[in-house]
Amino acid sequence: MALRHIITLPDPKLRLVSKPIERIDERLRKLMDDMIETMHEAPGVGLAAIQIAEPIRLLVVDVARKEEPPQPQVFVNPEILWSSDERSTYEEGCLSIPEYYAEVERPASVRVRGLDREGQALEVLAEGLLATVLQHEIDHLDGVLFIDHISKLKRDRVIKKFQKAAKRSGEGSHVL
Numbered sequence: 001m002a003l004r005h006i007i008t009l010p011d012p013k014l015r016l017v018s019k020p021i022e023r024i025d026e027r028l029r030k031l032m033d034d035m036i037e038t039m040h041e042a043p044g045v046g047l048a049a050i051q052i053a054e055p056i057r058l059l060v061v062d063v064a065r066k067e068e069p070p071q072p073q074v075f076v077n078p079e080i081l082w083s084s085d086e087r088s089t090y091e092e093g094c095l096s097i098p099e100y101y102a103e104v105e106r107p108a109s110v111r112v113r114g115l116d117r118e119g120q121a122l123e124v125l126a127e128g129l130l131a132t133v134l135q136h137e138i139d140h141l142d143g144v145l146f147i148d149h150i151s152k153l154k155r156d157r158v159i160k161k162f163q164k165a166a167k168r169s170g171e172g173s174h175v176l
């Protein structure tokens with residue numbers, strides 16, 4: 001397993017629409033393992049493949065509490081089949097928008113379908129934190145960020161802040 005570099009705003013790749021996965025093979029399973037390790041190390045509760053610059057429809061989540069053993073789950077080609085009318089608000093953050101948090105309102109529960117690590121069909125009825133994380137990560141696969149769900153004023157402010165920081169760190173250079 002290997003840690004992968006997480007891309008951050010204003011990297012334009014975060015706006016790509018990721019492609020469906022056609023084959024679940026050893027190479028893909030290696031990527032899943034890398035994503036789980038990268039998510040745990042960050043630490044985060046979810047990671048979409050595009051956040052490590054892979055534009056494919058793959059995400060990993062782990063909403064286990066700190067005192068519980070890790071419970072990573074993999075979703076290949078996830079789709080939201082149903083969303084509740086009931087909504088809930090969580091303070092969200094994103095590994096690709098470090099140190100920024102904002103309250104986002106989303107459907108409180110969702111039914112999500114996808115494939116697991118072995119390519120078996122997977123369907124979950126998620127509520128609470130898992131529902132929020134799955135919606136946040138599935139948004140990533142469509143190039144949508146959680147800041148797209150807040151006011152334009154706040155969004156513009158955070159985007160500008162990250163653009164300035166990127167400029168300061170120098171054209172063409174990378175944070176190592």
Ligand SMILES: [Zn+2]
Binds near residue numbers: 093094095096136140
């Ligand atoms: Zn995110």
